[in-house]
Amino acid sequence: MQHVSPIREPLVTGGKTYHDITQDVCRQVEAKPNIRWAAALAVALVGLAIFLYSVYRTLWYGIGEWGLNKTVGWAWDITNFVWWVGIGHAGTLISAILLLFRQKWRTSINRAAEAMTIFAVICAAMFPVLHMGRPWLAYWVLPLPNTFGSLWVNFNSPLLWDVFAISTYFSVSLVFWYIGLIPDFATIRDRATGPIARRAYAALSMGWTGSAKAWSRYETVSLILAGLATPLVLSVHTIVSMDFATSVIPGWHTTIFPPYFVAGAIFSGFAMVLTLMIITRKVFFLEDYITLEHVESMNKVIILTGSIVGIAYTTEFFIAWYSGVEYEQYAFINRAFGPYWWAYWSMMTCNVITPQLFWFRKIRRSLTATFIISIFVNIGMWFERFVIIVTSLHRDYLPSSWAMFSPTIIDIGVYVGTIGLFFTLFLLFAKFFPVVNMAEVKAILKSSSEVKHAHTSHGKSMHGTAPESNTNTPHTNE
Numbered sequence: 001m002q003h004v005s006p007i008r009e010p011l012v013t014g015g016k017t018y019h020d021i022t023q024d025v026c027r028q029v030e031a032k033p034n035i036r037w038a039a040a041l042a043v044a045l046v047g048l049a050i051f052l053y054s055v056y057r058t059l060w061y062g063i064g065e066w067g068l069n070k071t072v073g074w075a076w077d078i079t080n081f082v083w084w085v086g087i088g089h090a091g092t093l094i095s096a097i098l099l100l101f102r103q104k105w106r107t108s109i110n111r112a113a114e115a116m117t118i119f120a121v122i123c124a125a126m127f128p129v130l131h132m133g134r135p136w137l138a139y140w141v142l143p144l145p146n147t148f149g150s151l152w153v154n155f156n157s158p159l160l161w162d163v164f165a166i167s168t169y170f171s172v173s174l175v176f177w178y179i180g181l182i183p184d185f186a187t188i189r190d191r192a193t194g195p196i197a198r199r200a201y202a203a204l205s206m207g208w209t210g211s212a213k214a215w216s217r218y219e220t221v222s223l224i225l226a227g228l229a230t231p232l233v234l235s236v237h238t239i240v241s242m243d244f245a246t247s248v249i250p251g252w253h254t255t256i257f258p259p260y261f262v263a264g265a266i267f268s269g270f271a272m273v274l275t276l277m278i279i280t281r282k283v284f285f286l287e288d289y290i291t292l293e294h295v296e297s298m299n300k301v302i303i304l305t306g307s308i309v310g311i312a313y314t315t316e317f318f319i320a321w322y323s324g325v326e327y328e329q330y331a332f333i334n335r336a337f338g339p340y341w342w343a344y345w346s347m348m349t350c351n352v353i354t355p356q357l358f359w360f361r362k363i364r365r366s367l368t369a370t371f372i373i374s375i376f377v378n379i380g381m382w383f384e385r386f387v388i389i390v391t392s393l394h395r396d397y398l399p400s401s402w403a404m405f406s407p408t409i410i411d412i413g414v415y416v417g418t419i420g421l422f423f424t425l426f427l428l429f430a431k432f433f434p435v436v437n438m439a440e441v442k443a444i445l446k447s448s449s450e451v452k453h454a455h456t457s458h459g460k461s462m463h464g465t466a467p468e469s470n471t472n473t474p475h476t477n478e
Helices: 018-030 035-061 076-087 089-100 110-131 135-141 158-191 195-205 212-245 257-283 292-323 326-337 341-359 367-394 409-432 438-458
Strands: none
Touching (some): 076 110, 076 257, 076 367, 076 409, 110 158, 158 195, 158 438, 292 326
């Protein structure tokens, strides 16, 4: 038996029917691109061009094009790598963990969040591959037989664990995303008028019929993949944190990193989902599907994870003091009051203070305030990774080796370029694929919107009869 709260706001507004959902979501796939989408794609392509030029300079002239030096061997690139991997967490979290917990507010945003995961992991993978200096030998990180010309990989290295964790996460997320798309591809296939579109979406839908057996297997596979993906959400950033925690560098050698990194990843991932969703609902006129209720629910997650991150920052200082190790204590004093103090206090302002504004309901339900704060969180989480990596490396045990790091124009170009790459991929996805999961939104329509609508419009019981136009089952391709 399903309980519907009489006070909860509907997740789909506008009195939509099943047919309306199909029309609204398919419109952006079937119609010509609108001017807003074209303008956004043009800006993203400029960023992509910057990325390609910066990668060309890196490959042609070598890593010397970057600002790394003999003391700071990791800096801009690994900061960006960890930042992008963190952003990739929210997609699987929304899709898998919230699916297992039966959270219905995920249904309008899970498709875009899953796509964000795929594209963010692609951007993240660029940095360690380029950092190798010889990316054409990147396959050496895999455990290949020695007959390929190299010694076998070092299984004791957390850098190798990264390869396994991220490649597994990417594979499962990609399959999970694609499986969820199949019923919607079939809907577009059935509506397609041109032969090319019909054949393309027929191939993508893999012969989907919409039969009861197909739906049963679809739901079973979705649950299995959700069960596989859930531990991966926790494992990937835990293993990324091991890259640092297993070293002896002051400021890195700490056991709080795994939970701290996971909370930070969810924090930054949800901030990026909010940024994308607020833009998407405006560009594709999806205000009835991505509602203030969705935005408020995500803002609550931001408050929780932002508070955990703030506690982690405080705990790090306490542990450094409590350890009695002077190098560890100096590392944290240097973060707050050393040459990179501006990065540290930018991080604290963006990550600890700004999200607390969401305790006010008016701000939590304001799209403008949410968009601005989500940008602040994205900036703050980038600074967090910069602070951890650069401030710990630039002053280690030996003062004779201390050095400052400054990014070159190529460093900045690669980073800005990956943002262009990310948005190019996302905008193409949003144009040619259904950005809202039609099948899952139809499945919650009766419980989240229709009953509320019937209650408010006709003054009937919350379990009253549904309007006649909404009696189609959601398990059809229309």
